[in-house]
Amino acid sequence: MAKVTPTAKKLLLGREIAYLRDRAGLSQSEAAALIEKRQSQFTALESGQASITPGDLRLLLDGLGVTEEQHISALLELRRGNHQRGRWTGIRSLYNEDFRTLVDLEEHCDLIRTVECEVPPGLLQCEAFTRxxxxYAHTGPDLDDRVQARLARQAIYHKADPPQAAFVISESALRRQYGPPEVMREQIDYMIGLSTLPNVRLQVLPFKTRVQSASIRDGFVLLRIPSPGVAGPLEFAYTENEAELRYLDDKRTVAILDTAWARLAGAALSFEDSRGFLRAVADEYC
Incomplete structure (x- = not known):
């Protein structure tokens, strides 16, 4: 069976259905019976791994006691726009299956918060640095396409309703040389430029600053996706290492990382002081 990449809209619809089912006091098997599906199929629907027809969605919502037409229309619209067909073509096809969920979530977020230690986050990388x-692993047209695929993610900064994007980055990410000095300076200058956008907040955590959280060492991303329904926003934590990418929606885990974010942001330099720090490091690459 082919692996399904959950889209933000599928995840939102699944969460809304799970919330409404719980509110109605029904088990997954009982709710599945409303639309003549197996429990396993319903579980896949709630987890964003399966779709539902408009007729079945209306039938399910009726069985769950949802009668407000505006609410029903909002969920039908989520269903209508949650398919993947045609989404991962061209340079977007270069995102691997596991990473596609992050790209889709970024496009629907109203808030993205990133902690990074060793490398500037992808959403802050300039073309020369990404190249x-x-x-080390790609050449020619393949390298060009992969660079453009990464840069394409930054289009979210300039869309009609852009997310708030906040970053706490360690001084190490500024000093670890992934390219020659001129590339490193260009990368830092690029981050300074992005930090002046009204929806981007960038803070630096210097080496000399003492922190009471090990999270700066590992890094993470917190994502919030607003919902048109009544279940509230989706909140995810994203982590990665050489072996795996992980999407965590467990409330306790998200809360722990939210607390870590608050501590690190509180310890980091202010926005203006961070820009000054970036300029000073950029000058060292002259």
């Missing part, structure tokens, strides 16, 4: 980062 230097990928050149």
């Amino acid at each position: 230097a980062l990928y050149s």
Whole structure:
């Protein structure tokens, strides 16, 4: 069976259905019976791994006691736009299956918070730096396409309703040389430029600053996706290492990382002081 990449809209619809089912006091098997599906199929629906027809969605919502037409229309719209067909073509096809969920979530977020230690986050990377980062494994047109695929993610900054994007990055990410000095300076200048956008907040955590959280060492991303329903926003934590990418929606885990974010942001330099720090490091690459 082919692996399904959950889209943000599928995840939102699944969460809304799970919330409404719980509110109605029904088990998954009982709710599945409303639309003549197996429990396993319903579980896949709630986890964003399966779709539902408009007729079945209306039938399910009726069985769950949802009668407000505006609410029903909002969920039908989620269903209508949650398919993947045609989404991962061209340079977007270069995102691996596991990473596609993050790209889709970023496009629907109203808030993205990132902690990074060793490398500037992808959403802050300039073309020259990304090229230097990928050149060890790719060449020619393949390298060009991969660079453009990464840069394409930054289009979210300039869409009609852009997310708030906040970053705490360690000084190490500024000093670890992934390219020659001129590339590193260009990368830092690029981050300074992005930090002036009204929806981007960038803070630096210097080496000399004492922190009471090990999270700066590992890094993570917190994502919030608003919902048109009544279940509230989706909140995810994203982590990665050489072996795996993980999407965590467990409330306790998200809360722990939310607390870690608050501590690190509180310890980091202010926005203006961070820009000053970035300029000073950039000058060292002259």
